[in-house]
Amino acid sequence: MKALTWHGKGDIRCDSVADPQIQDGRDAIIKVTSCAICGSDLHIYDGVIPAMEHGDIMGHETMGEVVEVGRDNKALKVGDRVVVPFTISCGQCFFCQKGFFSACERSNPNKEKAAKLWGNSPAGLFGYSHLLGGYAGGQAEYLRVPYADVGPIKVPDGMPDEQALFLSDIFPTGYMAAEMCDLKGGETVAIWGCGPVGQFAIRSAFLLGAERVIAIDTVPERLEMARAGGAMTLDFKEEDIYDRIMELTHGRGADACIDAVGTEANATGSFDSVLDRIKVATFMGTDRPHVLRQAIHCCRNFGTVSIVGVYGGFLDKIPMGSAINRGLTFRMAQTPVQRYLPTLMERIQKGEIDPSFVITHTASLSEGPDLYKTFRDKHDGCIKVVLKP
Incomplete structure (x- = not known):
């Protein structure tokens, strides 16, 4: 065959x-x-x-x-x-x-x-x-x-x-990503990555009761598809994602944040993403977790970070101080x-x-x-x- x-x-x-x-x-x-x-x-x-x-x-x-x-x-x-x-x-x-x-x-x-x-x-x-x-x-x-x-x-x-x-x-994965956010109705969900899993997470979040979905990517076709699914979109090359999410949520942060990117995040201009690339290239690190860091910072106090992007090994410089001091819940799985x-x-x-x-x-x-x-x-x-x- x-x-x-x-x-x-x-x-x-x-x-x-x-x-x-x-x-x-x-x-x-x-x-x-x-x-x-x-x-x-x-x-x-x-x-x-x-x-x-x-x-x-x-x-x-x-x-x-x-x-x-x-x-x-x-x-x-x-x-x-x-x-x-x-x-x-x-x-x-x-x-x-x-x-x-x-x-x-x-x-x-x-x-x-x-x-x-x-x-x-x-x-x-x-x-x-x-x-x-x-x-x-x-x-x-x-x-x-x-x-x-x-x-x-x-x-x-x-x-x-x-x-x-x-x-x-990808449909069950996107659906699980939204389900793990424990939506009750009326929430704002931020989703990093508008690839196929992210697209299903957008539509699943609405199916499960989210009032607003903020979708983050930079590829025009992906952003267009996200908008067709009802999401508000942000281009991470054009605006500061943390500042915009805080502005859109009146300084509170998103009720839930979904990392649908995983190990090969492509961020531009940020110090941590440059350092991630250097570490991976020199075999001093295994993954590039820029998106996960950003999702943690953009999540409201006592909110949920849902992780369905694939990670393979050991992640550096994860802001656990932010997570523990603000009561975040982490949900993740294959x-x-x-x-x-x-x-x-x-x-x-x-x-x-x-x-x-x-x-x-x-x-x-x-x-x-x-x-x-x-x-x-x-x-x-x-x-x-x-x-x-």
Whole structure:
């Protein structure tokens, strides 16, 4: 089969690789009908994520048709259309039973390696390094899905791929980002990053009762899409974000702040962002957390900072003095996607949201390597890429 494979920083190729095979009775094989390039895939493309190996298959936003089912899988049958969560979860362990599917204790075969970095291991993920299991990803013609009797959700007849695909990751992630803000109605929510996750966080915040959303970015097409979703937008290259948020909230700060950027924040002119870049370039640091620092400062006293942008290692100069003295709450997670699927599928079916709004580019798998660069460089108005194997 054809698949997008990693061969080093900035080097994604469309290669011929072996077809996946059933390895466990709970497995399923799906023929991929749609997959997507995620913003977190760009961290791999940029060489930020450790434990990648040459030839690893990329991708964790995938859906398709079941073509083979393991003997112990009673939940799926050949011919089912399904969306596959990016988190691989057994459904039976301590954390899965509590609904914390992204902390599954059984799905990462390399959990000892992850524990050395993070103290404990999260769940295995599709296409996201050998630190998180070394599972083949879904930017391919076929995908093996472990624990397929727990993860995938069936897609109703008549629902196009474009509406269902983002249930695999970015819609639940954006929704969780807003849900973690504990909105009661009438709040002001500030969101850093108007990429795909940020766009879903904007719309989810309104669905959950926010009165006003302030969206922060600098890419014109992203800001335009945010405004189309009802947000007030700020361009961080044109104005001081802290000063503007304080002005807009009468000096109080936003009720909740969402970091939908993560490790590769692109800030201009600030001393801390320059220092972050120097540290990462000289291997004295692992991440560039400028946005997180700003979100903390812009949050009102006893407000919430919700973090869904990907961070990989150890963050420098986080203003914990500000956070503790002003009573901030921090909420963060890799999204336990399975927990959100029934609710979000229902919202799509009711017409409360059409997730396809975020798509700007649709292409073949062979065009994927070029579109990685287009997406990373934010060229051609690129916000979200869907690939059709």
